Amino acid sequence: MxxxxxxxxxxxxxxxxxxxxxxxxxxxxxxxxxxxxxxxxxxxxxxxxxxxxxxxxxxxxxxxxxxxxxxxxxxxxxxxxxxxxxxxxxxxxxxxxxxxxxxxxxxxxxxxxxxxxxxxxxxxxxxxxxxxxxxxxxxxxxxxxxxxxxxxxxxxxxxxxxxxxRKPFDFAPLAFERVIQGVELITRGLFNKFVVCYILDKLFFNDFQSTGPAFVLEMLVFTLYSYLDFSAYSMIALGIGYLAGVPTPINFRNPLIGRNLIDFWDRWHISLSNFVKNNVFMPIYITLMRRPGPSRPLFYASIATMVSFVLVGLWHGLSLGWFVWGSLHAVGLVVVRYYGQFLQQKLSPAALASYRKSPAIRVVATVVTYAYVTMAFYPVAVLSQVKQ
Structure with a gap:
């Protein structure tokens, strides 16, 4: 921030x-x-x-x-x-x-x-x-x-x-229910920012000087801290916009329970994801798809993804740490896309549906995703010594 x-x-x-x-x-x-x-x-x-x-x-x-x-x-x-x-x-x-x-x-x-x-x-x-x-x-x-x-x-x-x-203002009357919802959003944002994040900071952070399991725990908590801290500002903005009648986009939808990086970015900083999709990813993807020769949609999507997320990393900060962060997310997203294609080719529709509905697979996928997001934060939190 x-x-x-x-x-x-x-x-x-x-x-x-x-x-x-x-x-x-x-x-x-x-x-x-x-x-x-x-x-x-x-x-x-x-x-x-x-x-x-x-x-x-x-x-x-x-x-x-x-x-x-x-x-x-x-x-x-x-x-x-x-x-x-x-x-x-x-x-x-x-x-x-x-x-x-x-x-x-x-x-x-x-x-x-x-x-x-x-x-x-x-x-x-x-x-x-x-x-x-x-x-x-x-x-x-x-x-x-x-x-x-x-x-x-x-x-x-x-x-x-x-x-x-299309809709610069909301003319709906400020009814009692609307006031309660807006105040609740603001209160939750303030509580997460000034209470929960403060407690996490005091209990778990040691400037990443720890080693072994303590360091791993600090990194895992850092991911949670980053989410709660950043989403708190968006929640406050959303609550104020709700009360003032100024449409304000929802920016987070429980991203830490995402089952893969695609799901994660559909939930994390949603407005930035949409911006990058509309202004970077799609123009690159469409340009590549219009090239003469055989159609290679997944390969072209991978190129557009790599460019998009390297730029997202550099937008956060012009440093090696943020460049590596963006690159890691880009690579992870490409791997997820190819893995999804692999499953579609190897499994029948019924088996694929069963795979996606499996609670055990969902838990493992969510844990792996959280661990990968944490690993991607390493160059930002440790190499760049930045804590959001």
Whole structure:
């Protein structure tokens, strides 16, 4: 998590803005008033965090809006998209390296506080949607609300722009049941973050200096800690969005019980998985499938998977540890795909169905998956000395 978001969740600023957003947005009854109100809340939050530097953020959004208009009109589109992509890549790299460069302290603070990594992904998603004519160019305030929602600013989830354009607000009345559900989500997130994760930290973590069984136990608990810590932020965002009437994607569905890595990534950081599938995996896969020659869908899917997850690793951090993490997940996903094909070829439909329904196989598969995810965390937790 970025330091700025962690401070916000622990402080009065974030919760003051959250309460104001819930009250104000529930008083608005039209699309127009909700759009203006939510934009005001998001910009106020940025101003409280960044002060006058918020004007620079608005300037960057304005330039990006102009780029969207030009991309939609097809004028110099190829050059424009390349230029925008290079600028986003450069700023993304600065954001990831800023912690190592003291002279970039001011820029680094700005980029980390506004959760630039997630904003880059949102920029890519809206650019793709506009360029492919799936959605029209958003109005300026709609763009602000998509790129900088205060409750999803630094820790996600990454809402799809097509979903946002289709339903930016929920007009369902804030009934008692809805309040209970929203408060429950927020409470569970806070409890996991500040109670459960705190206990796990104090009881099991020793900066990975242990050896033997103690080290293995610390790594296994680290996987659980990472899930509870990260999902807590998403749960808080989901609860606030639920109460404020701002559709917020579900980001986790019990990933640690996944029976294989494909199932795991269908449950872990779901919004990132969907983003990568739509913006990286599918374009590569479709391009390869259109090549002349024999069709090799599984091989092409494997190539797209390798590229996608290496990039996912580098998106988390420009370090050897995250590169190895992404590569391990890529290799694991490819193995799972080929193993699935092997089972389909060797087993009859009835035997395959029995195999998949077997409780014993499910338990073994889940344990193996958890162990593999833990092993993939090794270069991040130990080699890079990063604990999320």
């Amino acid at each position: 970025t330091p700025g978001y962690d401070i916000a969740v622990n402080g009065l600023l974030f919760w003051g803005v959250a309460i104001a957003a819930i009250v104000i947005l529930n008083l608005c009854t039209t699309q127009r008033t909700k759009t203006w109100a939510f934009a005001a809340v998001n910009l106020a939050f940025l101003w409280f965090l960044l002060g006058a530097t918020t004007l620079a953020v608005l300037g960057a959004m304005g330039l990006f809006y102009v780029c969207l208009r030009l991309a939609a009109s097809d004028r110099e589109a190829a050059f424009l998209l390349t230029a925008v992509g290079l600028v986003l890549l450069a700023l993304f790299i600065v954001n990831k390296l800023q912690a190592r460069i003291d002279s970039f302290a001011t820029v680094g603070k700005l980029l980390s506080l506004v959760g630039f990594s997630f904003m880059v992904l949102r920029c890519i998603d809206v650019l793709r949607a506009v360029r492919t004519k799936r959605t029209p160019v958003p109005k300026p305030l709609d763009l602000v609300n998509y790129l900088a929602p205060f409750h999803m600013l630094a820790a996600g989830p990454i809402a799809s722009f097509e979903d946002h354009a």
